[in-house]
Amino acid sequence: MIDVKNLGFRYSRRGETLFSNLNLHLPAGTICGLLGANGAGKSTLLRLIAGLSFPQSGHCRVLDREPRQRNPAFLAEVFLLPEEFQLPALQPASYARRYGGLYPRFDYPMFHRLLGELQIPHQQKLSTLSQGQKKKFLLAFGLATQARLLILDEPTNGLDIPSKTQFRRLLIDHFDPGRSFLISTHQSYDLQGLIDSVMVLAQGEVLLHETVETLESQLQTTVEQKQPADALYSERSLEGFKVIRRNENGEGSRLDLEMLFGLAITGPAKIRELLRREAA
Amino acid sequence: MIQFSPRRFGRVIQNDALRIMRPVLYTTVALFGLTMLVYLFRAGRVSDQAQGVQHVLFGCYLIGAGLLLTGVAFQDMHHPLDRYQYLMLPVSSFERLMSRFLLTGPLFVLYGTLAFMAFDIVGKQLVMMYWEIRQPPFSPFTAQTKSLVLWYMLAHLVTLTGGICFRTHAFLKTILFLLGLVLALTLVENAAERMFFPDLFSWTQFENITPLPLELMPRFAVSWMNVAFVVGLCGWMFYVAYVCLRDHEASDGV
Numbered sequence: 001m002i003d004v005k006n007l008g009f010r011y012s013r014r015g016e017t018l019f020s021n022l023n024l025h026l027p028a029g030t031i032c033g034l035l036g037a038n039g040a041g042k043s044t045l046l047r048l049i050a051g052l053s054f055p056q057s058g059h060c061r062v063l064d065r066e067p068r069q070r071n072p073a074f075l076a077e078v079f080l081l082p083e084e085f086q087l088p089a090l091q092p093a094s095y096a097r098r099y100g101g102l103y104p105r106f107d108y109p110m111f112h113r114l115l116g117e118l119q120i121p122h123q124q125k126l127s128t129l130s131q132g133q134k135k136k137f138l139l140a141f142g143l144a145t146q147a148r149l150l151i152l153d154e155p156t157n158g159l160d161i162p163s164k165t166q167f168r169r170l171l172i173d174h175f176d177p178g179r180s181f182l183i184s185t186h187q188s189y190d191l192q193g194l195i196d197s198v199m200v201l202a203q204g205e206v207l208l209h210e211t212v213e214t215l216e217s218q219l220q221t222t223v224e225q226k227q228p229a230d231a232l233y234s235e236r237s238l239e240g241f242k243v244i245r246r247n248e249n250g251e252g253s254r255l256d257l258e259m260l261f262g263l264a265i266t267g268p269a270k271i272r273e274l275l276r277r278e279a280a
Numbered sequence: 281m282i283q284f285s286p287r288r289f290g291r292v293i294q295n296d297a298l299r300i301m302r303p304v305l306y307t308t309v310a311l312f313g314l315t316m317l318v319y320l321f322r323a324g325r326v327s328d329q330a331q332g333v334q335h336v337l338f339g340c341y342l343i344g345a346g347l348l349l350t351g352v353a354f355q356d357m358h359h360p361l362d363r364y365q366y367l368m369l370p371v372s373s374f375e376r377l378m379s380r381f382l383l384t385g386p387l388f389v390l391y392g393t394l395a396f397m398a399f400d401i402v403g404k405q406l407v408m409m410y411w412e413i414r415q416p417p418f419s420p421f422t423a424q425t426k427s428l429v430l431w432y433m434l435a436h437l438v439t440l441t442g443g444i445c446f447r448t449h450a451f452l453k454t455i456l457f458l459l460g461l462v463l464a465l466t467l468v469e470n471a472a473e474r475m476f477f478p479d480l481f482s483w484t485q486f487e488n489i490t491p492l493p494l495e496l497m498p499r500f501a502v503s504w505m506n507v508a509f510v511v512g513l514c515g516w517m518f519y520v521a522y523v524c525l526r527d528h529e530a531s532d533g534v
Contacts, residue, residue: 050368052364052367052368052529052530053530054530068530070372070373070526070529071283071372072283072285072288072370072371072372072375073370074370075368075369075370075371076370078368079368080364080368082364082365084360084361085361085362085364085365086361086362087365088299098295098298099295099369101291102288102291102292102369102370102371103370
């Protein structure tokens with residue numbers, strides 16, 4: 001679905017290079033969480049995939065098309081929920097009538113059903129909604145477009161706790177093997193139990209891209225009183241130390257995305273070595 | 281490759297028309313009031329100048345309102361919070377450009393002319409009631425009006441291109457750019473004339489003191505050449521606007 005090879009990008013002719021040799025491959029039918037520190041280039045990568053920024057070198061293909069061509073057929077299959085946006089002074093139904101018709105498979109009954117589920121007021125103008133409600137509205141619209149790739153940039157920012165639960169449930173309900181969701185976030189706990197693969201972006205490259213299943217089979221997160229010597233990564237917590245170590249006994253363990261991110265950033269070589277050894 | 285679908289284009293132009301409908305209607309109402317005041321207090325008193333006043337008003341409305349509307353036609357593409365939604369709609373660049381070109385160009389001229397004719401009819405009825413002066417109606421087919429519309433169409437293309445190329449204060453920057461261009465061309469022309477005919481100029485005056493022995497502006501023998509030149513210039517401007525739009529659809533980067 002997404003195939004990026006040797007991609008290079010920088011913001012201005014004299015600006016610092018953000019990506020010099022970025023490679024990634026995302027197959028169809030995945031919900032991928034994109035993690036990275038501030039300024040790592042998450043939003044830029046999403047814009048490159050959506051065809052809103054053009055790479056200076058390398059190759060980027062999404063749904064077998066080049067995003068930079070900005071072909072209408074491509075744009076109909078990709079929906080971007082930006083981190084910050086504003087909506088026009090229209091009622092939800094008017095918005096759908098106006099813009100939904102541009103998407104060949106826009107599902108109006110689904111859109112209205114989702115509005116009901118997300119408790120978006122039908123009579124209120126979109127511009128007067130809260131930022132969280134606007135996000136929920138645009139998510140409903142994006143799902144109703146039936147686009148094959150949904151790109152969500154910080155989708156849970158501004159959502160209250162019940163809305164975050166709703167958000168996860170909606171994505172799971174509308175996921176199918178022909179569709180992919182790429183979700184960038186700083187709030188890794190919001191993706192817990194939702195994503196099936198994790199991508200960590202830092203220093204202009206993908207430090208880690210692995211399925212949650214593989215990571216959970218190879219790594220174990222535990223809480224211990226003392227910092228163990230064999231820990232791949234550890235963090236002080238109220239209970240003692242939260243530790244990531246090799247999963248020696250093969251016991252199932254729930255992946256802690258924040259800890260995993262810490263491990264990928266501080267010791268990318270360790271995790272790569274471990275995964276390579278296991279694959280071999 | 282240029283992509284165009286009539287069905288999709290119909291939706292795009294409809295959406296764009298709905299987007300600008302409200303400000304255009306408010307402006308129309310404001311200009312209606314202004315026209316009535318001018319007709320009552322100016323045209324009503326000086327009946328023989330009425331024809332001149334209505335042309336001045338029509339020209340001001342067409343050029344002023346039309347170019348302002350054109351200058352902000354692509355504002356949503358440059359707005360940091362609006363741009364993603366606009367640019368992610370499944371529409372080709374050509375359709376985006378064509379829709380806004382038609383709405384702010386030919387369709388605006390048509391709307392403006394019809395609206396002004398309506399203003400004129402109402403205004404002249406009022407003049408008739410208050411001053412009992414009958415005045416000839418406004419005709420959109422006079423040579424003066426046609427030339428005004430042609431000038432508007434050319435200025436419109438330049439403003440539209442400026443509206444695409446400049447991310448902020450597009451209208452102001454386009455005007456400054458044009459002024460700079462005219463000034464630069466005048467200076468280059470003057471420098472070239474001085475270089476080839478130094479005896480005809482003095483260092484204390486900008487203009488030549490003796491007429492130049494040749495015609496600098498090309499004079500085409502037949503009128504179709506003038507038309508072809510203008511059409512070619514407009515086509516080139518439209519192409520520049522299209523290329524500029526393609527480039528500016530990318531939010532950042534080199």
